[in-house]
Amino acid sequence: MTGASPMPTIDVLVVGGGSAALCAAIAARRHGATVRLVEQAPVHLRGGNSRHARNFRLLHDEAHWYVPDSYGEDAFLRDLHRVTAGATDEVLARLLIRGSADIAPWLQANGVALQDPRSGVMPHSKRTAFFLGGGKAMINALYATAASIGVEIGYDSEVVALQLDDAHCGEVVIARGGIAGPIVAKAVVLACGGHQADRAWLRESFGDIADGLVIRGTPYVTGRVLRMLLDAGAKPVGDPAQAHIVAVDARGPEVDGGIVTRITAIPYGIVVDRNAKRFHDEGEDARKTHYARWGARIAQCPGQIAYLIMDAAGRARALPTALPPIEADSVAALAAKLELDPQALSATVAGFNDAVRESGTEALVPPKSHGAAALTTPPFAAYPMRPGLTFTHFGVAVDPQMRVLTTDGHLENIFAGGMIMAANVLGRGYLAGLGVTLSAVFGRLAGEEAARHAAR
Amino acid sequence: MPPDDLTDEADRVLRICTACMYCDGLCAVFPAIAGKHDFTPNDLDYLANLCHNCRGCWYACQYAPPHPFAVNLPNALAELRQRSYADYAWPRWLGAGFAANAGVVTAIVGGVTTLTLLATALLVPAEVLFAAHRGAGAFYQVVPWPIMAGAAAAALLWAVISIGVSAISYWRSIAPRASLGATLRALVPALRDIVTLRNLGGGGPGCNDASEKFSQQRRWCHHIMVAGFLASVASTLIAALYHHALAIEAPYPLTSLPVLSGGIGGVAMLIGIGGLLRLERRADRAPSAAAEVRLNLVFLVLLALVAASGLAVLALRDTPAMGLTLSLHLGLVIGSFVVLPVSKAVHGVYRSMALLRAAIDRAVPRPRRGGEE
Numbered sequence: 070m071t072g073a074s075p076m077p078t079i080d081v082l083v084v085g086g087g088s089a090a091l092c093a094a095i096a097a098r099r100h101g102a103t104v105r106l107v108e109q110a111p112v113h114l115r116g117g118n119s120r121h122a123r124n125f126r127l128l129h130d131e132a133h134w135y136v137p138d139s140y141g142e143d144a145f146l147r148d149l150h151r152v153t154a155g156a157t158d159e160v161l162a163r164l165l166i167r168g169s170a171d172i173a174p175w176l177q178a179n180g181v182a183l184q185d186p187r188s189g190v191m192p193h194s195k196r197t198a199f200f201l202g203g204g205k206a207m208i209n210a211l212y213a214t215a216a217s218i219g220v221e222i223g224y225d226s227e228v229v230a231l232q233l234d235d236a237h238c239g240e241v242v243i244a245r246g247g248i249a250g251p252i253v254a255k256a257v258v259l260a261c262g263g264h265q266a267d268r269a270w271l272r273e274s275f276g277d278i279a280d281g282l283v284i285r286g287t288p289y290v291t292g293r294v295l296r297m298l299l300d301a302g303a304k305p306v307g308d309p310a311q312a313h314i315v316a317v318d319a320r321g322p323e324v325d326g327g328i329v330t331r332i333t334a335i336p337y338g339i340v341v342d343r344n345a346k347r348f349h350d351e352g353e354d355a356r357k358t359h360y361a362r363w364g365a366r367i368a369q370c371p372g373q374i375a376y377l378i379m380d381a382a383g384r385a386r387a388l389p390t391a392l393p394p395i396e397a398d399s400v401a402a403l404a405a406k407l408e409l410d411p412q413a414l415s416a417t418v419a420g421f422n423d424a425v426r427e428s429g430t431e432a433l434v435p436p437k438s439h440g441a442a443a444l445t446t447p448p449f450a451a452y453p454m455r456p457g458l459t460f461t462h463f464g465v466a467v468d469p470q471m472r473v474l475t476t477d478g479h480l481e482n483i484f485a486g487g488m489i490m491a492a493n494v495l496g497r498g499y500l501a502g503l504g505v506t507l508s509a510v511f512g513r514l515a516g517e518e519a520a521r522h523a524a525r
Numbered sequence: 526m527p528p529d530d531l532t533d534e535a536d537r538v539l540r541i542c543t544a545c546m547y548c549d550g551l552c553a554v555f556p557a558i559a560g561k562h563d564f565t566p567n568d569l570d571y572l573a574n575l576c577h578n579c580r581g582c583w584y585a586c587q588y589a590p591p592h593p594f595a596v597n598l599p600n601a602l603a604e605l606r607q608r609s610y611a612d613y614a615w616p617r618w619l620g621a622g623f624a625a626n627a628g629v630v631t632a633i634v635g636g637v638t639t640l641t642l643l644a645t646a647l648l649v650p651a652e653v654l655f656a657a658h659r660g661a662g663a664f665y666q667v668v669p670w671p672i673m674a675g676a677a678a679a680a681l682l683w684a685v686i687s688i689g690v691s692a693i694s695y696w697r698s699i700a701p702r703a704s705l706g707a708t709l710r711a712l713v714p715a716l717r718d719i720v721t722l723r724n725l726g727g728g729g730p731g732c733n734d735a736s737e738k739f740s741q742q743r744r745w746c747h748h749i750m751v752a753g754f755l756a757s758v759a760s761t762l763i764a765a766l767y768h769h770a771l772a773i774e775a776p777y778p779l780t781s782l783p784v785l786s787g788g789i790g791g792v793a794m795l796i797g798i799g800g801l802l803r804l805e806r807r808a809d810r811a812p813s814a815a816a817e818v819r820l821n822l823v824f825l826v827l828l829a830l831v832a833a834s835g836l837a838v839l840a841l842r843d844t845p846a847m848g849l850t851l852s853l854h855l856g857l858v859i860g861s862f863v864v865l866p867v868s869k870a871v872h873g874v875y876r877s878m879a880l881l882r883a884a885i886d887r888a889v890p891r892p893r894r895g896g897e898e
Contacts, residue, residue: 113591120587123547182730189549189728190559201728202585203547209584209737322593329544329588389543389562391594 087117089487156496264292281373750797756790
C-alpha cells in the first residue's frame, strides 16, 4: 500500500479504459513515466467500446501474415475523404494513416494476438486486420501488459473534477466507491471517449428522438470529462447532432448491445413504420454498409420504430441474428404479433407484391429499386428495428502533439486520444476498423507526448 | 429429444454467437455454427462434443455476464455434453451411472477389487500368496494366466461393445450428408486434430486453462497422460507377444521392453494426471459444468490408482507383498474396464467423431460473411 501520502504525484494520469487509454498508458510507461490509469467501468465491463471492436484499419505496402495484399496511404486517405466528405483535418489524417502502419507489430509486441485470415470464416479484407477472439481479447491482453510493466490500474474510478489553473491542470479529482480524492499528475491523457451514453446530452442535440435511440456501446461514455474540458475553454470540433446511427433489433438491450443486434437484411424485405406504411426504397443500397444508412431513417419514423418484413425466402438469404425473427403463417397474423394494424400491413404487402416487376417495382411510391421480390412464402418473418447510436461526431480539437486546443492556444499538460478527439479526422461517416486504429495511433501518441511533457 | 431448459439456453447463446463470430479463430466450434439460423437437437449434440472446454471464448466474450446477454457458451455446451453422455449410453439404463458418477464408480471398482482380493486370499494358499516369487511364471503362481487374462478380456469386451454401440448411435445422429470419399479424405485432418489437440491451442496463444492468462498446460498434461497410457498398453501387448509368440513368461527383467515401457508409462500417466488435477483445482468454475468437473475428477483418480498400483507391482514384485499387490492392480484394471462406459473415457470417442464431422464439413467451401465493425 502506498496510500499513506494524501496527494500522490505521478507523471502521467490516463483517464479511460479502452484501447486509446491502454495504448497511452503503455506508451507512457515504456517512455519511463510513472503511470496511473483510471477506468470508470467495473473490471468485468472494462474496455470502453473497444470491447465491441473486431478489426483495425492499417496502412501496409505489402502482405503480412495477418493481412493480405496492400493498402497504401493514398487509398486510405481517399477512403477517409469519401466517407467524411472532406470533414477531416488533413494533417491529423496523414498522422493517423502513417501511424497505422506500425500499430500491428506494436500491439503484438504488447501481447495482442491477431487472427490468421486463412483461419475461421471471417471476411476477406485487405484494409483491416482482425483480433484473435475480438476486441475484448485485445483489451484483456493490453490490461495484462499494462499491469505487468507497472501501470497502476484503478477500476470503478470516475473523474469528477479537473482543476485547471489557467491552461495547466493541477489536480484531477477521482471518485471511487463514493469517496473522492485528488491526484496530481504532471501530465494528463484524456482517453475516455465521447458522450453518446448521456441521454440528456443527446436530447440537447437530437430533441425527443434521443429517447428512442438505442445506445449500441458501453454505458460508461457519459461525456462528463468532455463537458469539463469544454467548460474549461477547450475548443470543440465536429457536431454533436451528427452521429453514426444504424438499424438495430428493437428487442435488444437499451445499451451495450454491440455488433450482434444490428439488422443487415433490409435488402431482402420491405420496411414499414408503425402505421404499416413503407417509407423508403429498400433496394437503394445493397452494400454491406446499408444498415448504417437506415439508422437515421428509422430515427425519423414516428416512435423511432420500424419493422423489416420478409417472407421465408428473404429470411433464408439473411445472416443469422442474435434474436430469432418474429414469425407467423400469414401477414395479418404477423401484424398482430407486431401490434400493427393487420389490414394496413396486409394492404401494404399486397400493394408491394402487385408492383413487383423483374427485381424492381412499377408505379410504387417509394419504389424498391433493386432486389424486389414478392413476399409470398410463409412463414413470414419480422424484425422490429430502432435506431442504434454508435458514436457522435463531436469532441475536442487537438494539435499534432495531441494537446487539447483552446480558442487561443492549447492546454499545457492535457492530451487527448481516441474517440474524444475522433471528430478531428472523422467529422462524418465511418470506415470499418477505424475506431481502434484511431484509438491505438492517437492514444499511443498522446501517451508518448504526455511522458515527454512529464520528463521536462 | 424435446426442447428444454438446456437446449433452449444453448440455442439462445448460439444465436448470439452466430451473429457475432468474433471467436471464429479460436476453435472448431465457431466455423461449425457459421451461417446457421437454427440448431436441431442433433446439431447441439455435435457442437457440445466438438467443444473442448478450452474457455478461450469465455474470456474473449463481449457478452459474458454481467452483460445482460449473459453469454456463457462453454457452460451451455458442457451441460449438454454431460447429458449427451447419458443419452447415448448403451444399454439405456447405463445413462443413470453418469448422474452419481463418483458413487457408481467407487462401488463397482471397489466391489470388483475387493472380490479379486478376497478370491485371491481365499483361493491361493497363504504359503504361495505370501512367498517371494522369482523367475519365469512368478505372477501366474498367484493368479493363473487364463483367469487373469480371461477376466480382464471379458471386462474389456463389455466396455468395447457398450461404447461401440453408443458411438454408432452418436455418429448416426451427427453424421453429415457426405460421400464415402469425402469422409475418407477427412480422416487424416480429423486424426491430426484428435492427436494434436489442436483445439486446445486457442488458435495459437493457448487456452485459458485456469484464468484469463493463456497457457498450453492442459494440452501438454493430456498429451503426457495419453502417452503414458499408450506406453502401458504397449507394455501389455509386448508382454502378450513375449508370452505367446516367444514363450517367455513374465516377470521380465527391469531392462526388458514390457517393464521399461510399463514403468515409464505409469510414471508419465501419474505426471499427466497430477497436472490435470492441479488445473481442475485452480480453474475458474464459471465456464464449466459441475457434473463435468466431477466426472473428470473421478476418472483422473481412477486412472491414477491403476497407474500407481501397476508401478507398485513392479516395485514390490520380488517381495512377499507381490501377490496381494498384483491382485489389487488386477482388480482395479478389471473394475476400470467395467466402468469405462460410464466414465470420462467416452469423451474421447464422441469428440473424435465430432472432429471427424468438422473435418468433413471443412472440406466443403465455407460461407463467408460480413463481420467487420
